[in-house]
Amino acid sequence: MTTTTFGRPKRSAADLLFDICNTVFLLVLLVLTLYPVLNTLAVSFNQAQDTVRDSTFLWPREFTTLNYSTLFQDGLIYHAFFISVARTLLGTVSSVFCTAMLAYTLSRKEYVLRGPISFIFIFTMYFSGGLIPTYMLIKNLHLYGTFWVYVIPGLIGAFNLIVMRSFMEGLPESLVESAQIDGATHFSIFLRIILPLSLPVIATIALFVAVGQWNSWFDTFLYNSSNINLSTLQYELMKKLQSANMSVGGTAESAFASSKNIQANIVTPASIRAAITVVATVPIIVVYPFLQKYFVTGLTLGGVKE
Amino acid sequence: MSVTVERVKEHAKIKKRPRKWSKLRSQKALMVMSIPFLVYVIIFAYVPLYGWMMAFQNYKLGSVMLENEWVGLANFKELFQDENFIRVIRNTLAMSFINLVFGFVSSIGLALMLNEVRKVMFKRVVQTVSYLPHFLSWVVAANLIMNVLSIDGAVNKLLVSLHIIKEPIMWLSEQHYFWWIIGASNVWKEIGWSAIIYLAAMTTIDPSLYEAASIDGAGRFRKIRHITLPGIRGIIVILLIMNIGHILDAGFEQQYLLQTPMVVDYSETIDIFVLKYGINLSRFSFATAAGIFKTVISVVLLLAANRMAKRMGQERLF
Numbered sequence: 001m002t003t004t005t006f007g008r009p010k011r012s013a014a015d016l017l018f019d020i021c022n023t024v025f026l027l028v029l030l031v032l033t034l035y036p037v038l039n040t041l042a043v044s045f046n047q048a049q050d051t052v053r054d055s056t057f058l059w060p061r062e063f064t065t066l067n068y069s070t071l072f073q074d075g076l077i078y079h080a081f082f083i084s085v086a087r088t089l090l091g092t093v094s095s096v097f098c099t100a101m102l103a104y105t106l107s108r109k110e111y112v113l114r115g116p117i118s119f120i121f122i123f124t125m126y127f128s129g130g131l132i133p134t135y136m137l138i139k140n141l142h143l144y145g146t147f148w149v150y151v152i153p154g155l156i157g158a159f160n161l162i163v164m165r166s167f168m169e170g171l172p173e174s175l176v177e178s179a180q181i182d183g184a185t186h187f188s189i190f191l192r193i194i195l196p197l198s199l200p201v202i203a204t205i206a207l208f209v210a211v212g213q214w215n216s217w218f219d220t221f222l223y224n225s226s227n228i229n230l231s232t233l234q235y236e237l238m239k240k241l242q243s244a245n246m247s248v249g250g251t252a253e254s255a256f257a258s259s260k261n262i263q264a265n266i267v268t269p270a271s272i273r274a275a276i277t278v279v280a281t282v283p284i285i286v287v288y289p290f291l292q293k294y295f296v297t298g299l300t301l302g303g304v305k306e
Numbered sequence: 307m308s309v310t311v312e313r314v315k316e317h318a319k320i321k322k323r324p325r326k327w328s329k330l331r332s333q334k335a336l337m338v339m340s341i342p343f344l345v346y347v348i349i350f351a352y353v354p355l356y357g358w359m360m361a362f363q364n365y366k367l368g369s370v371m372l373e374n375e376w377v378g379l380a381n382f383k384e385l386f387q388d389e390n391f392i393r394v395i396r397n398t399l400a401m402s403f404i405n406l407v408f409g410f411v412s413s414i415g416l417a418l419m420l421n422e423v424r425k426v427m428f429k430r431v432v433q434t435v436s437y438l439p440h441f442l443s444w445v446v447a448a449n450l451i452m453n454v455l456s457i458d459g460a461v462n463k464l465l466v467s468l469h470i471i472k473e474p475i476m477w478l479s480e481q482h483y484f485w486w487i488i489g490a491s492n493v494w495k496e497i498g499w500s501a502i503i504y505l506a507a508m509t510t511i512d513p514s515l516y517e518a519a520s521i522d523g524a525g526r527f528r529k530i531r532h533i534t535l536p537g538i539r540g541i542i543v544i545l546l547i548m549n550i551g552h553i554l555d556a557g558f559e560q561q562y563l564l565q566t567p568m569v570v571d572y573s574e575t576i577d578i579f580v581l582k583y584g585i586n587l588s589r590f591s592f593a594t595a596a597g598i599f600k601t602v603i604s605v606v607l608l609l610a611a612n613r614m615a616k617r618m619g620q621e622r623l624f
Contacts, residue, residue, distance in 0.1 A: 018526045022422050026432045029416070033435050033494065035460060036450035043453070055453070056460045098343060105340040112333060117344055124347065126605050129354020130597030131577070132584040137354050153350055156343060186335040215443030218559070222585070238445045238563065244452065245478070245566045270453075277449045284441050291441060292434065 037281075044068070044274035048267045055270075067275040070267045076228065077236055077276065084214060084233040087150040088283075091213040096206045099156050100198065103164035104190045108176075118165070121158040138223055147230055149223045150213070160205045167201040168194060204294040207287060214283055237276045244273065361595040367588060381595040391596065394579040397485075397572055401556040404489040406549055412493045413500035414542065418530055420501065421508050433505075436498025444495075448563035451491050452478065481569040488560055488573075503545070504538050511537035544615055551611035554604050576600050 038058045043051050047062035071077055106114050129137070134153075143149045171194065179189045195202070217234035224230040356371075361381055363374040385391050416436065423429040439447060454460050455477040462474035477483055515533050524532070558577035565573035574582070576596060584593030 014525055018422070019424070022419050023428070026419055026423070026428075029497075030432055030435055033439060033498075036454045036494075037438075039460065040450055040453055055456070055458055056463050102340050102343045105336045108336055110329070110332070111336045111340075113337065113340065113344075117340060120344065120352075121347060124351040126608060127355060127601060128351065129357055130594065130601055131580050132590050132594045132597060133354035133357025133360065134350075135585065136357055136360075136590070137350070141349075155346065155350075180332070186332065186339060190339070211441055215441075215445075217443065217445050234443055234445045237449065241445065241449055241452065241563060245564075273449060274453070277446050280446050281442060288438065288441065 040274045040277050043271060044278045046271070048271035051271055052268065067267050067271045068279075071272055071275045071279070076231065077233070079229065080231045080233045080236045081279065083147075083230055087147070087232065088210050088213040091151045091154065092206055092210040094151055095155050095157075095160075095209050096202055099160050099164055099205065100195060100202060101190060102156060103161055103168055104194050105186070106161070106165045107168035107171075108186075118162075121156070121161055125158045135222065144223050145227045145230070149219060150216075150232075153219070154212075157209075160209070164198065164201055164205065167198055171197055200294070203290075207291050207294055210287070211284060211291070233276070233280050237273070237280050240269065240273045240276060244269065358594065358598055360591050361598050363591055365591045365594075367590070377591075381591050382599070384592065385595050385599065390574075391579065393571065394574045394576050398554055398556040398575045401485050401488050401561070401575065402553045404485055405492050405556065406553075408489045408493050409496060409500060409549075410542070410546065412497045414504055414538075416497055417501040417504035417508065417538075418534060420505060421534060422526065422530075433498060433501075436501065438498070439495040440499035442495070444559035444563055447491065447495055448560065451487075451494070451564065455487070478564060478566050479568040481572040484565070484569045484572045487564065488557070491560055491564070492557075503541060507538040507541045508534060543618065547611045547615050551608035552604070553607060554600050 035058070039056065042058050042060050043055060044067055045063055045065065046057070046060040047064045048067065050062045102117075105111055106118055108114065128134075138144050138149060138153070143152065175193055175197075176189055179193055184192075215234060217232065217238045220230070220232045220235035221238065225235075359371060360374075362376060362378060363371075364377050365371075365374050420429055420433060423432070442450075456462075457474050457476055461477065462471075465471045466474060475483075477487060511533065516529055519529050519533060554576060556575045558575060558581075561573045561575050562578055562581075577600075580593045580597045580600075583589045583596070
């Protein structure tokens with residue numbers, strides 16, 4: 001059907017129709033994906049009483065930053081935000097460093113424990129003790145109710161370890177050998193040579209660990225729900241969501257009931273919830289371009305194993 | 307062959323002493339760098355496995371593990387006679403199945419559509435937007451979904467204005483909608499992310515096949531059916547097998563976050579069951595038994611899936 005004149009082929013009518021339908025479908029998908037995000041963003045910047053009248057819009061009708069200022073007047077949210085930042089920074093740096101160091105030792109072909117240690121880690125991908133025994137362990141180790149429960153249990157993931165090891169195995173062997181001849185120790189080889197050369201894989205894993213840290217709420221829920229000083233932003237948002245869910249079909253949501261602005265009906269629990277949602281999302285959006293750059297690497301590396 | 311081996315051995319003998327020393331020192335350094343993490347993984351991943359003994363005991367809080375009364379399989383017996391447990395298995399399997407079907411169809415569909423887009427810019431924009439939700443936490447996603455599904459939310463508005471429904475529906479309070487809402491939420495969150503792997507597979511298809519088909523007068527649909535789909539069949543089969551290995555992982559977060567008191571009969575999965583009985587009701591032995599049941603079935607399924615994939619000439623999966 002396509003008659004080739006010089007250069008590009010002409011499109012037939014059927015072809016054109018196909019392209020139009022395809023584009024329309026994809027545009028609809030685009031709208032469906034973005035609408036919930038933009039709607040919540042608009043609600044968070046809209047006057048709360050106006051939102052009550054009609055909440056389906058994409059642009060604030062009566063612009064206000066009151067939802068946010070009310071939110072950050074609440075010391076708890078402010079504090080939770082910093083705990084979230086702290087756990088993300090500390091958790092990511094320690095996890096990436098420890099994973100890389102272990103991966104380096106396991107990438108050394110001459111290391112006698114290379115096989116056993118790799119196996120012991122890979123095994124954990126299949127079997128895990130499950131919720132209750134882990135919960136007991138955390139209690140017995142006195143990690144319950146501490147900040148360290150955010151950092152230590154997730155220090156090394158088997159999957160990340162294998163990905164890093166595969167990457168390091170691909171680096172030229174002569175680098176390590178020549179450094180050894182010069183008398184460098186393994187630790188300094190790791191720190192000065194292997195770590196800088198592994199930057200692509202480290203960036204990928206760091207981003208994924210950081211997103212995981214920022215997004216997690218379940219550990220707070222399980223181990224720190226009674227310790228308000230260690231609450232995280234996601235957990236606070238989760239509590240708001242829960243109280244909203246409990247009151248579906250019931251009367252007003254009770255969250256933030258004590259706030260002056262709520263009592264004066266200037267803000268509503270729904271508008272506050274929208275504002276927290278946005279605050280919890282912004283860091284993800286900020287690192288999103290970097291994520292995009294690296295996650296294809298991550299995916300293809302994910303195919304590498306043992 | 308053996309001559310060379312002898313030679314190498316002799317060669318090694320000459321240099322034996324200094325080399326052995328440095329080797330030993332090198333091994334020691336590697337051990338110092340790795341054994342702390344070995345201890346770490348044994349504590350955090352293997353000691354909980356020791357905790358499985360609880361399931362065969364009548365564990366009391368604060369007691370020493372081995373001093374508890376042994377009850378054999380009593381906890382498991384009770385589990386299978388528990389109506390609630392049977393119900394959460396039903397919910398888990400139902401939601402898993404819905405997620406599996408919805409997930410596969412939607413992501414393959416998206417990949418096929420994206421593959422047909424000729425304008426690189428448009429393709430990139432759609433892709434970038436479509437996998438954004440993957441990186442949002444379920445807490446955030448649940449908030450967004452709840453707003454859209456609220457009584458005056460966009461879904462109700464749209465359906466009312468199209469005269470599909472007469473009055474707004476409280477979607478999250480109707481138990482019979484819950485499974486489908488979870489299915490749709492999963493599609494919304496993961497469609498773009500899951501499509502990546504199919505798109506990657508499509509780039510490996512030889513372009514000359516399409517050219518040849520065009521010359522033979524094949525339209526776009528026929529090309530999709532006879533070239534693109536067969537081209538990604540391998541990866542589809544592999545992912546399908548792998549997903550069957552995860553059939554008991556219907557998820558935990560999305561159900562826990564989106565459920566309302568009205569829908570618990572349909573929303574609770576095995577994981578929520580374990581949480582509820584173990585942490586909230588402190589029935590540790592009983593909840594551990596449920597957890598073990600899930601892990602053991604999952605591992606058997608995963609190993610079977612691996613073997614199946616291997617037999618089909620594919621590389622071993624996780």
